[in-house]
Amino acid sequence: SLSDRLQGVFANLRGKGRLTESDINEAMREIRMALLEADVNFKVVKDFTANATAKCMESDILDSLTPAQNVIKVVMDELTRILGGTDATLELSPNRIPNVIMLVGLQGSGKTTAAAKLAYLLKQQNHKPQLVACDVYRPAAADQLETLGGEIGVAVFRGDGADPVAIAKAGVREAVDNLRDVVIIDTAGRLHVDEAMMTEAENIRSAVEPDEILMVVDAMTGQDVVNVAKAFAERVDFDGVIMSKMDGDARGGGALSVREATGKPIKFVSSGEKPDSLEAFHPDRMARRILGMGDVLSLIESAVKVQKEEEEAEVAERLARADLNLNDFIDMNRQIRKMGGISRLIGALPGGDKALAQGQVDERALDSMEVIINSMTKAEREKPDLINGQRRARIAAGAGVTVTDVNQLMKRYGEARKMVKKMMPAITEQPARGKKG
Ligand code: GDP
């Protein structure tokens, strides 16, 4: 994947220690290839490498103590910029009720499901949304919206007749009559950009004057998205993009290309078929995800900040050892608390969002872990592999818990140890900035 490729490039750089201009050029060549293979638009790639190379050549990067780390930062910043820089949200106007949101896009891009997901999200935010089914060409389309609306408890207006413009207008009136404050209009798409689709979208737009027009784009379409988005931008115009199917094995090209190609921000991403799988889009988080690091880098940065100088060198040593004993484990847990909770750490790791959603995080468990670790001997804490069944029974008795509790702790510790091993390639250089540097 793109992440794997990029991590490979960075691992290479780290192996080198000091970097020369030709190291940078070589790395950029590999990054360029990785991006092109991920189906990122050619112009975007060209732009990206030109900017990133120029920044990397600045002498303070090449001469710094941690050049590879700085190159990663340049790449991350540049990816963030391409993805839109700052967060863009829905711009609903407080002075107009109901607000109208209209979804456009090709057939199969995910409009109908996105309409329901957006309604669900707005409902969570205490709005009273209403869906309007304006796809009159496929008989099943309105049924689909009605089913989805039923699942999330949101009213669906389907009107009658075959005129989508009339349905859209009647849908807005229906919302007014029922005191609903946001109307989401689902429209028909076609397999390719065509005149009829554009004219219809324009007509609906003139009839209901949406506050927000969002184009739904299937992440799997890769850089073809550029042409589709341009066509919509010219005819219907839109305010932002919903990128759907981010859960599929999309290569990331679409997300990276769309902003640059149209100047429109990605506002939401959808990564599943369930109603709760729509999320606000954050360019910086996405950049980190593309780099395959979650928020590891920033967490390491904040970890280092909250520590005293001398502790830094110690942590550097432990991380360099790439192994974690139970003393480290308990320190790590305390550190996590200082930084604002285990949920934040887990959420920041690649794939961590899922762990959070599945409720695998229990802050209270941290306290009972400390109690158990406190009843271990010094040798056991330093060499956890010593801890056999007999010792577990003794530790449990000492801590006033069951052996199952001890087993659970050891299991968690084992997972953390594995995680640290896995994270090492991404963070190994950071601590070098500490005392020894
Ligand atoms: P429309 O023709 O633009 O209205 O597209 P639909 O909303 O009907 O979606 C087309 C198909 O893609 C449906 O089977 C959806 O369940 C599926 N789909 C939409 N969004 C997502 C997503 O984010 N992830 C996944 N896995 N499937 C999605």
Ligand code: MG
């Ligand atoms: Mg549809």
